[in-house]
Amino acid sequence: MAKKEQAESMVAVVAAVTPAVPLGYRQLGTQVAGHTFEASNAAAVGLLQDVGGSAEGRSEGRVFKPLGKPECGLREIQFYESLAAATSTIAAAAGDVGKAENAADNDLALLAALAEHVPRYYGQRKLVVNQREHTFLQLEDLTHGMAKPCVMDVKIGKRTWDPLSSPHKRAIEQQKYVMCKQNLGLCLPGFQVYQQEQPCGKPILIRHGRDYGKSLNVEGFHQALALFFNVQPAHANVPQLLREVLRQLRGIHSWFKRQRLLHFYASSLLICYDFDRLSNPSSQQNGYHHEPPVTPAIKLPDQWIRVRCIDFAHIFPAADAQPDENYMFGLQSLIDIVESMLQR
Numbered sequence: 394m395a396k397k398e399q400a401e402s403m404v405a406v407v408a409a410v411t412p413a414v415p416l417g418y419r420q421l422g423t424q425v426a427g428h429t430f431e432a433s434n435a436a437a438v439g440l441l442q443d444v445g446g447s448a449e450g451r452s453e454g455r456v457f458k459p460l461g462k463p464e465c466g467l468r469e470i471q472f473y474e475s476l477a478a479a480t481s482t483i484a485a486a487a488g489d490v491g492k493a494e495n496a497a498d499n500d501l502a503l504l505a506a507l508a509e510h511v512p513r514y515y516g517q518r519k520l521v522v523n524q525r526e527h528t529f530l531q532l533e534d535l536t537h538g539m540a541k542p543c544v545m546d547v548k549i550g551k552r553t554w555d556p557l558s559s560p561h562k563r564a565i566e567q568q569k570y571v572m573c574k575q576n577l578g579l580c581l582p583g584f585q586v587y588q589q590e591q592p593c594g595k596p597i598l599i600r601h602g603r604d605y606g607k608s609l610n611v612e613g614f615h616q617a618l619a620l621f622f623n624v625q626p627a628h629a630n631v632p633q634l635l636r637e638v639l640r641q642l643r644g645i646h647s648w649f650k651r652q653r654l655l656h657f658y659a660s661s662l663l664i665c666y667d668f669d670r671l672s673n674p675s676s677q678q679n680g681y682h683h684e685p686p687v688t689p690a691i692k693l694p695d696q697w698i699r700v701r702c703i704d705f706a707h708i709f710p711a712a713d714a715q716p717d718e719n720y721m722f723g724l725q726s727l728i729d730i731v732e733s734m735l736q737r
Contacts, residue, residue: 412438413523419444421456423536426546426582426603426661427704428461435523442534454537455515457529465706466528472705473514473530479504503652510645510702512663535699541596541668545584545621546703548661549723551575555658555707566659572610577730578723581606581614582661586621587668589628596668615730621664624734628671634698635735638664641700642728649721653714658707660720662727667697 412420412430420430421440429439441457460466483505515531536542551574554566570580582603587596601617609617622638623631645662711717 414441415520415522417444418442418457418520423542423544423585423665425544425584425600428459436525438522438527441520441522441529454534456512456532456534457518457520458532460528460530461706468708469530469704469706470517472708473511476504476508476511477514480508500654503648503654507648507652507702510641510648510700512701512703535663535665535701539665539667539669539697541587541598543584543586543621543623543666543668545586545618545664546582546661547664547727548580548582548659548704549578549727550658550660550719551578551722552719553580553659556709570607570609573606573614576611577614577726578719579614579726581609581617584617584621586623588620588623589626589672615733618730619734622731622734623668623671624737630671632735633694634666634671635731637694637698638666638700639728639731639735641695641698642724642731645700645702646721646724646728649717649724653711653716655708656711656715656717657702657705657720658709659704660702660707661704662724663699663701663703665699670697 414420418441421442424440427440428437431437438459440459443453443455443457460469479501482501512535513533515533518529518531519526520529521527536544548570552566553569553574554563558566573579573581581601583601583606585598585600587598589596599620606617619625622634642662
């Protein structure tokens with residue numbers, strides 16, 4: 394099957410499941426991994442996004458993540474709520490010099506520092522989907538404002554089972570993504586990327602899921618990232634893309650080197666960028682004006698390139714205040730791969 398036919402086939406499969414959702418919402422078209430809607434199972438629920446629920450009729454740029462199993466959902470809620478509480482406490486202390494100095498060294502300040510590396514949290518919302526009520530987390534849509542979003546979900550760590558997992562669950566997890574997970578501490582559950590096959594042709598959308606990721610060896614993982622970042626054929630702004638991804642990855646790594654609070658299991662990094670910005674780095678947001686833009690309209694790199702930690706259903710307190718070596722191993726592997734692409 395030709396690449397274009399393969400891409401169109403994958404898009405058709407994604408579009409085949411049309412869930413019954415409330416007015417103002419729709420299935421998240423850029424979801425590349427995780428639990429999804431299933432045509433044969435009305436109880437299976439994937440991610441939603443808002444499509445104009447504000448008073449002005451515009452999208453508020455939010456995604457809605459269904460809670461999983463009760464114990465997992467509770468952990469994820471507690472994580473986001475604790476992050477929000479820490480951020481609020483540190484912000485309130487900022488106006489008081491004495492409080493700010495005390496807060497700077499405590500665990501709240503460290504937790505609050507993670508906020509810039511996590512999607513914004515807007516609380517919970519109950520929605521009726523497929524005639525059943527579900528509870529969703531309201532989160533920032535990291536692709537909001539992107540014309541052609543490229544999205545990759547990378548699961549971090551050699552070990553993806555948490556301390557409460559049964560022996561059976563552990564055995565299952567150890568059999569997944571074996572080559573990449575054991576050598577790199579990384580898994581690739583899915584991604585989508587736009588590619589320009591012809592210089593003046595229309596970009597095509599390519600999507601790959603977990604079966605593709607499970608088939609990869611270390612070399613294949615490197616090739617998958619090169620495909621995702623459009624390294625070959627290189628576009629005008631690929632070096633800036635790689636440098637900004639590296640900057641954000643290093644920021645996350647710096648936080649993990651400092652923290653002794655939590656261990657993250659089966660957590661992912663979501664990498665998003667706007668394909669339109671690769672070929673037209675100075676174009677305005679609407680994509681029609683290619684003359685030098687007015688300064689306020691220029692998009693800074695972190696406005697069209699976003700790397701965030703996601704999926705916090707398996708976060709546990711760090712035993713004996715030990716660093717999260719499992720997560721840092723995988724994260725450093727990802728940094729090394731992106732660095733190698735930039736040095737070519």
